[in-house]
Amino acid sequence: MFYREAGDFKTSYTEDNQTFPIKFDRYRYYAVLVFAFAVVPFVINDYWVNAVFLPFLIYAIAAIGLNILVGYCGQVSLGTGGFMAVGAYAVYKLMTSFPDVSMFIHVILAGVITAVVGVLFGLPSLRIKGFYLAVATLAAQFFLVWLFNRVPWFYNYSASGQISAPERTVLGVPITGAETAPWAAYLFCLVFVTVCAIIARNLTRGMAGRKWMAIRDMDIAAEIIGVNPLKAKLTAFAVSSFFVGISGALFFSVYLGAVEVGEVFGINKSFLVLFMVIIGGLGSIFGSFAGAAFLVLLPVLLKNTLVGGLGWPTDLAAHLEFIIVGALIIIFLIAEPHGLAQLWRVTKEKLRLWPFPH
Amino acid sequence: MKLKLATAAIAAVMAAGPALADLTFSALSYRTGPYAANGIPFADGYIDYFTLLNERDGGINGEKVNIVECETGYNTEKGVECYESTKGSGALVYQPLSTGITYQLIPKVTSDNIPLHSMGYGRTSAKNGKVFTNIFNYPANYWDGASHAVTHILDINGGDISGKKIALVYHNSAYGKEPIRTLEELAKKHGYELTLLPVDHPGQEQKSQWLQIRREKPDYVLMWGWGVMNQVAVQEAVNIRFPMENFIGIWWSGSENDVLPAGDGANGYKALTFHNLGSDYPFYADLKKYVVDTGKTAGAGDQLGTALYNRGMYAAMLAAEAAKTAQDMHGTTAITPAMMRDGMENLEMTEAKMAALGLPKFGPEFKVSCENHGGDGFGAVAQWDAAAKEWNLITDYFQSDQEILAPLIAEDSAAYAAENGITPGC
Numbered sequence: 001m002f003y004r005e006a007g008d009f010k011t012s013y014t015e016d017n018q019t020f021p022i023k024f025d026r027y028r029y030y031a032v033l034v035f036a037f038a039v040v041p042f043v044i045n046d047y048w049v050n051a052v053f054l055p056f057l058i059y060a061i062a063a064i065g066l067n068i069l070v071g072y073c074g075q076v077s078l079g080t081g082g083f084m085a086v087g088a089y090a091v092y093k094l095m096t097s098f099p100d101v102s103m104f105i106h107v108i109l110a111g112v113i114t115a116v117v118g119v120l121f122g123l124p125s126l127r128i129k130g131f132y133l134a135v136a137t138l139a140a141q142f143f144l145v146w147l148f149n150r151v152p153w154f155y156n157y158s159a160s161g162q163i164s165a166p167e168r169t170v171l172g173v174p175i176t177g178a179e180t181a182p183w184a185a186y187l188f189c190l191v192f193v194t195v196c197a198i199i200a201r202n203l204t205r206g207m208a209g210r211k212w213m214a215i216r217d218m219d220i221a222a223e224i225i226g227v228n229p230l231k232a233k234l235t236a237f238a239v240s241s242f243f244v245g246i247s248g249a250l251f252f253s254v255y256l257g258a259v260e261v262g263e264v265f266g267i268n269k270s271f272l273v274l275f276m277v278i279i280g281g282l283g284s285i286f287g288s289f290a291g292a293a294f295l296v297l298l299p300v301l302l303k304n305t306l307v308g309g310l311g312w313p314t315d316l317a318a319h320l321e322f323i324i325v326g327a328l329i330i331i332f333l334i335a336e337p338h339g340l341a342q343l344w345r346v347t348k349e350k351l352r353l354w355p356f357p358h
Numbered sequence: 359m360k361l362k363l364a365t366a367a368i369a370a371v372m373a374a375g376p377a378l379a380d381l382t383f384s385a386l387s388y389r390t391g392p393y394a395a396n397g398i399p400f401a402d403g404y405i406d407y408f409t410l411l412n413e414r415d416g417g418i419n420g421e422k423v424n425i426v427e428c429e430t431g432y433n434t435e436k437g438v439e440c441y442e443s444t445k446g447s448g449a450l451v452y453q454p455l456s457t458g459i460t461y462q463l464i465p466k467v468t469s470d471n472i473p474l475h476s477m478g479y480g481r482t483s484a485k486n487g488k489v490f491t492n493i494f495n496y497p498a499n500y501w502d503g504a505s506h507a508v509t510h511i512l513d514i515n516g517g518d519i520s521g522k523k524i525a526l527v528y529h530n531s532a533y534g535k536e537p538i539r540t541l542e543e544l545a546k547k548h549g550y551e552l553t554l555l556p557v558d559h560p561g562q563e564q565k566s567q568w569l570q571i572r573r574e575k576p577d578y579v580l581m582w583g584w585g586v587m588n589q590v591a592v593q594e595a596v597n598i599r600f601p602m603e604n605f606i607g608i609w610w611s612g613s614e615n616d617v618l619p620a621g622d623g624a625n626g627y628k629a630l631t632f633h634n635l636g637s638d639y640p641f642y643a644d645l646k647k648y649v650v651d652t653g654k655t656a657g658a659g660d661q662l663g664t665a666l667y668n669r670g671m672y673a674a675m676l677a678a679e680a681a682k683t684a685q686d687m688h689g690t691t692a693i694t695p696a697m698m699r700d701g702m703e704n705l706e707m708t709e710a711k712m713a714a715l716g717l718p719k720f721g722p723e724f725k726v727s728c729e730n731h732g733g734d735g736f737g738a739v740a741q742w743d744a745a746a747k748e749w750n751l752i753t754d755y756f757q758s759d760q761e762i763l764a765p766l767i768a769e770d771s772a773a774y775a776a777e778n779g780i781t782p783g784c
Contacts, residue, residue, distance in 0.1 A: 160532035178465035258461040314429035315389030
């Protein structure tokens, strides 16, 4: 009915190749953007920002980053937590060393630093593949966490080894620290998410993304048709780590404000982001958002219904939460092994034919 | 099981439903996760104390107490969520029982003007009330604890420990790293040799650390552990036949959970404490009459009298007393978090007060002031009696080495003030 190509004529290649070729989809996308940028900042409060939006947006960036590496380039990584830690500590060192520089620049620089570290740890991927690469990145995870715990320079020699974000601004508006207005923190992260998602989407549709996918599908064949595996794998590591670094920087500076590396960026974080990518859908930008939403928002929603709505004891609710989320993950993956993104794709196909499926 | 769950659920709904009380206290507890064994008794003690006040006295000066519990799982992200979700309910004071969450909340509560009480944990330099206006850590902090342990060792050795070897086994996190600086300063003063042995979260794997202890044979081992790490350490110490009376844990390494698994071997293990232990108090008779016998205990109700239950009770008692102080100061019974802050800042715990509450000699006497949010740093040493399965205080409350600690606190809080652009003042 409303969701179809018919009657939507394209007169140029650019139009034909756009991300959302269907008119309805395109307008829906604009509507979401307008809503997120122009409506949400006016209505949110501390709770919504700190418990719902910030974790969702920041995890979405991390999931996009990991999706590029795992979903598009086929290199399994368990080092996400470690790379997020690199981003966090990089932004901490930058914001304490150069207090007057805008946070935008600090966060982007933190991403660049993480990209360099990511390339270093990506070098073994040229020789080792699959599960073995996963183990190599696992080493990165443990090494990085150990490093940030061990070398006092990284945490400015504070007595406890914690890093805390002092107040820093963008155009005079505080973005980190306790005085941050909810809308400021939200918009800051939203800008990063939007830009990251657009960059990632366009990278994966372009030559770089095709090379990554060729490597993912069969690296020998890719090499024969002229894809340089060194370049392809390392660019995937670099781009992925760049996004993961940005998310780590935001996670520390905007969301938590104080971080202890072993607890926040431990191996659990690596698995959490990997699960987001798998549940959301490998090789899909939308899937990264869906996976992040699923694993961040569902526990909060369950907690609020069980404890806030029904008044159950907190420990009972916490245990039930594990059971329900776990069961849902299994159900979703049985129903659709390719993740939530594939469910969405199937829905779109059905919508195109609706209401006359034959 | 289903029926039990359903009854529990209904009971909880009934309990939560009519709570239209005026004084709200938040309990950021953890009854799940790797630290649950320690989180449960503390949370139970904290809640039971307020339940007793409600049942026996009708609340605090006639204002019923409402407890909002939120499960953090000792996880900082959930801690943020819990803080934001309970903040709106007008919670008077936060006690997260986690150093990580405390660090996160320090700037937040200050900007929201809600007091935070990190009793025996958190950021030590928060003792300096000139910089940390809304943070309180009375009656004692980690650096006091480090000094207590060293003072105790000095007492045993007749005041001279130069050349002795002391090892610190610590949880490799903000919490565990806290005492290092103090112990190093004390080493300069008393001339002992300090060895640092970090243990990574959660602490189940400590073989190499204890192998090192066996090899280097330190005279004393101090421990900064939490959760499962404590039990493993005590068991490992037993395994290498380390003399238990030379093994001293901080107060967070001194609960029944930590020593019971090691059985008789744990006999003689020492732990610091800043409150009294056991259940031999007139208060417990009231607790039995109004809370236990009426089935209103929090959790399973099987933690009464344990070290951490008493600590939860003590935390609740200090909060309730601060609320009373605030009510007196402001001449109103319905206090706000800002008034509660004033109450905490003017809190004075005396022996007479504690005796009137039915808890004589339960904690040290101290007085909070605007400059000093941390009390006077009194603590005691307890020893585990494996045969009787109980902790006994073997010393009186004694003061930590203020001469060493005061400059350290001034230095650390000044660094925080500079980093965050705070002008110290009272």
